[in-house]
Amino acid sequence: MPLPSLNDINPVAASLEASSIRAIANFGMTQEGVIPLWFGESDIVTPEFICQAAFDSLAAGQTRYTPNNGILALRQALSSYQTTLFNQSFDEDNIVVTVSGTNAVMLAAQTIISPTDKVVVITPAFPTLMAIPRLLGAQVIEFPLTQMQGRFELDLNGLFKILKGARALVINSPANPTGWVASFAQLCAIAEFSRQMGIWVISDEVYNRHVYQGQCAPSFAQIMNEDDRIIICNSFSKAWCMTGWRLGWLTLPKVLRPTITKLIEFNVSCAPAFVQAAGLAAITQGEVFLQQTLVRFRQSRTMVYDALNDVDGITLYDMPATFYAFIKVDGLADDSQAYILNMIRNEKVGVAPGEAFGEAGKGHLRICYGQNHQSLALALQRLRRYLSCYHN
Missing domain, CATH: 3.90.1150.10 (Aspartate Aminotransferase, domain 1)
Structure with missing residues (x-):
């Protein structure tokens, strides 16, 4: 052959x-x-305290399968972390643990995107954010930020115009590579447009804590509710210097959890226990x-x-x-x-x-x-x- x-x-x-x-x-x-x-x-x-948590987990024999959605203690810690940070109520059922931020984006996209769907990505953007919907058969439309007086700006009217007929918007704020940050007012406007038009939003917020004014960047987590078509993707990689550990999480409406659970099973099964132990140390002790x-x-x-x-x-x-x-x-x-x-x-x-x-x-x-x-x-x-x- x-x-x-x-x-x-x-x-x-x-x-x-x-x-x-x-x-x-x-x-x-x-x-x-x-x-x-x-x-x-x-x-x-x-840092050593994160590594030690992983060592302790391994020493305790925690080398077997974990729940698809993540260990309960980590999901509870993540929901508490976000409730405090964003002054918005979350519980463990809004959280799904993933194998990296990239895996979080893939799971979000697999949940809502079908072949031939129109997906708009705000650019410049990390290549993964465009490649994943393309791999799923979607038509990807790049919507560029505007360059004005040495900074990047988002033309909301232009964005809403190009979103006509779209299935989803992919937004990364704070943005890699530009460092652009969407304002709270812009996120509110996008959320309201999503509600009116039935458009999904996949929000990559991996750099949410890497801001030089305030505790965090504006986030959809500050405004989303259980009826919103919003999925937030996040990662331990940047804020806690854990790029090689491959651990992330999704914040989402609870109605999506059963579907996401099946997708995790058929993608990666689960995140390793000792890596989740490291993540738990990071989220509870890493500020x-x-x-x-x-x-x-x-x-x-x-x-x-x-x-x-x-x-x-x-x-x-x-x-x-x-x-x-x-x-x-x-x-x-x-x-x-x-x-x-x-x-x-x-x-x-x-x-x-x-x-x-x-x-x-x-x-x-x-x-x-x-x-x-x-x-x-x-x-x-x-x-x-x-x-x-x-x-x-």
């Missing part, structure tokens, strides 16, 4: 583009002395650690501004949230891979290509400033030199 070809597999899966961020990283990791600013993670390791990381990131943001704000041909946008700087580079090709590979070879620093985040990201670069200050200072010195010489 002949070997299978691309004609023998799911055409949607075959047509998905590989991650250009990963391609850059794969090359950069073969080069000695390169400072990596490409992935969306800091160099801060998971001091989280605030300490924000102090560091705030200083890192200032370092980025001081290093790049006055480079000719570069637009450095406002950075109200996340740990990313998104910069526009005059004359940068739509495909910036060659530009970045040359940066890695010549200056030993690497960033993420803007086009990885959709059409609206073309001509831009994303810088993750999660490195320690010593490494970041050197990386920014190299990046400034390269951008000054090769921006057009």
Whole structure:
């Protein structure tokens, strides 16, 4: 029998583009002395108290299957955390534990999206948010943020116009890669539009705590009720430096839980017990650690501004949230891979290509400033030199 070809597999899966961020990283990791600013993670390791909780769970023999929706203690802790943070009542039946934030988005999409559905994604956006509905056979429409006076803004009237006939809206706020944050008034308007038009909202709020004013970014959790078509996706990866642990959660109307439960069973079965034990420690004991990381990131943001704000041909946008700087580079090709590979070879620093985040990201670069200050200072010195010489 002949070997299978691309004609023998799911055409949607075959047509998905590989991650250009990963391609850059794969090359950069073969080069000695390169400072990596490409992935969306800091160099801060998971704190000891979280790791200890996982060790204790393993020592106690907690290596068997767990409930599909997550261990009750973790779901209760998450509901309590959100009730306090958002001043809105939740209980454990509004919470489903997932295997990463990415898995949360996939489960939300599988629950509400069917082939040929129209799905609108606010961009620039992390590639997963566009790839998942496409993989499910949906028609994905990118709706770009507007660039105004060094910041990103959302044109609500334009968004509501393009949402006509849509099944769902996918929104990420605070946003990767731009750092844009939707206002509370904008979220209220979107929620009301969803109610009137029967449109689902999948809200990726992984960076909700990575803001530099206030305790958290505005969230749909502050306004949603049991009748709303809103699903919030979240993760332990960013706030508690647990990217490799692969643990997340969904906040949703209780009516969705039976369907989500079945999807979890047929996707991943359940999240591991010892990883959930680590998550429980993070959510109940991790506030001091989280605030300490924000102090560091705030200083890192200032370092980025001081290093790049006055480079000719570069637009450095406002950075109200996340740990990313998104910069526009005059004359940068739509495909910036060659530009970045040359940066890695010549200056030993690497960033993420803007086009990885959709059409609206073309001509831009994303810088993750999660490195320690010593490494970041050197990386920014190299990046400034390269951008000054090769921006057009």
